[in-house]
Amino acid sequence: MKILYHHRIASKDGQYVHIEEIINALTNLGHEVIIVAPQVAEKSEFGSDGGWVSKVRASLPKFISEVLEFGYSFYVFFKLCQAIIKHRPDGIYERYNLYLPAGIWAKKLFKLNLILEVNSPLYDERNKYGGISLTRLAKWTEHYTWRNADHVLPVTKVMASYVERVGVSPERISVVHNGIDPLRFHLSESKDRDLRFKNKLVIGFVGFCREWHKLDEVITLIANENNPNLMLLIIGDGPVLEELKTQAKSLGLENNFHITGLVERKNIPHWLDQIDIAIQPAVTPWCSPLKLIEYLGTGKAIVAPDTANIRELLKHNHNALLFDSESPENMLEQIKLIISDDVLLKNLQSGAYQTINELSLTWEQNAELICRLLGQKYTEV
Incomplete structure (x- = not known):
């Protein structure tokens, strides 16, 4: 044709x-x-x-x-x-x-x-x-x-x-x-991890960071957890990054926080391989977020807003934990649930990966x- x-x-x-x-x-x-x-x-x-x-x-x-x-x-x-x-x-x-x-x-x-x-x-x-x-x-x-x-x-x-x-x-x-292209976005193995992320529990965000994404509160959560193996990885850019760097430094979290800056498209799968828990803080009500499907394809435990368009892809406690979009603090509660429960983490990751075939994505x-x-x-x- x-x-x-x-x-x-x-x-x-x-x-x-x-x-x-x-x-x-x-x-x-x-x-x-x-x-x-x-x-x-x-x-x-x-x-x-x-x-x-x-x-x-x-x-x-x-x-x-x-x-x-x-x-x-x-x-x-x-x-x-x-x-x-x-x-x-x-x-x-x-x-x-x-x-x-x-x-x-x-x-x-x-x-x-x-x-x-x-x-x-x-x-x-x-x-x-x-x-x-x-x-x-x-x-x-x-x-x-x-x-x-x-x-x-x-x-x-x-x-x-x-x-x-x-x-x-x-x-x-x-x-x-x-x-997604499943030849590029798929489950990774531990050997795909960079040394700085090995044996770490990594919370990840992909995109252009804005204030309403509440990533400063994720940094505060990491500080309060007092877990040296807990990290936040930001894959992208945005106007709030300098403030986030300053906050992480003031809390003594330089080794628990990493920003890639803008990443070439071909390198996105590598950086997703470093993540365990992927967050989707906010969405427009009609969109189909590309990064969300890439999170699914690489088997991440996802935390995302409980909105109609997101529910077309995600089911609470199956392939994600959904939070009340009107109560952003609820996002942090869902992240804490995954951090504290290894079985939940693995179940969500497995459910996420299966969704690609279930929904033909x-x-x-x-x-x-x-x-x-x-x-x-x-x-x-």
């Missing part, structure tokens, strides 16, 4: 990881993938934003920025038409973005099947956190794109409810969580579904 993959992601972050993994999985299944997308991310290091594009947009008044954002659709519509005429793909796979109906225009013009991946309700998200000037146009582009895709792939059931509310019928919606299985759907045709709305 020849598949045209269309997206507008210019940053090299978790979004870009998803894109790369799907492309790799489709390619490994023997399909040809033609990409129509910005070239900015391909030339950047992991962790970078959208480069000059982001800087220009940030410097403009919101109204002008959004006009240009919508205007990009006309440019990319031309690029899509060029690619379709040249390559004659069997269908289009698109990662949804706001102000981007170009894929729908192209699929209508060339009568192609279009599968739309939806990771967040961008109109609601941007309106809440950054504000939108062209509200009517923004909402129209979102609803128009969702309704006219042949099939929509939201990443959670929570996200699917947003799609269904705008009039997309349930039979044209399939929930597809993020996944691999990129290859996601790619297989995409290909099946591209071979079908649904009535346009």
Whole structure:
């Protein structure tokens, strides 16, 4: 099958990881993938934003920025038409973005099947956190794109409810969580541990650290446990790291605390091998956290918020301990339960690893579904 993959992601972050993994999985299944997308991310290091594009947009008044954002659709519509005429793909796979109906225009013009991946309700998200000037146009582009895709792939059931509310019928919606490549994310052996982490009980966090992640309280918990073998490992970066370093030093925990800084994507499995207990302090209500699935694939005892989207993947006392998202201190209580109970630790780790097969959480299985759907045709709305 020849598949045209269309997206507008210019940053090299978790979004870009998803894109790369799907492309790799489709390619490994023997399909040809033609990409129509910005070239900015391909030339950047992991962790970078959208480069000059982001800087220009940030410097403009919101109204002008959004006009240009919508205007990009006309440019990319031309690029899509060029690619379709040249390559004659069997269908289009698109990662949804706001102000981007170009894929729908192209699929209508060339009568192609279009599968739309939806990771967040961008109109609601941007309106809440950054504000939108062209509200009517923004909402129209979102609803128009969702309704006219042949099939929509939201990443959670929570996200699917947003799609269904705008009039997309349930039979044209399939929930597809993020996944892993099990050849890279799998159970580790003790020999995979760095010397500094051997024979330690390591609590780990992956991501960009913010104040609301409450990692300062995890450091305090380690101090109160008075256990020299208990450690906190932060794999990532963030504005609170200097404060955390100062706190750890003041508590005499320099040997119980380690920060990697930004890590190349290829090195993430190695760092996950160092962790026993993985924490997911906070999530947006519709997301399917990539790191959470990587925690599952590497068999970590997980502590995560008890929210609807997280419960799609985690079951309390089976593959995780869930805490009340309205009471962050409850996260610390769950961590303490695991620290004090080796049997619970091992059971949660085993349950986590089994979840990958139980819920089919691999990129290859996601790619297989995409290909099946591209071979079908649904009535346009």
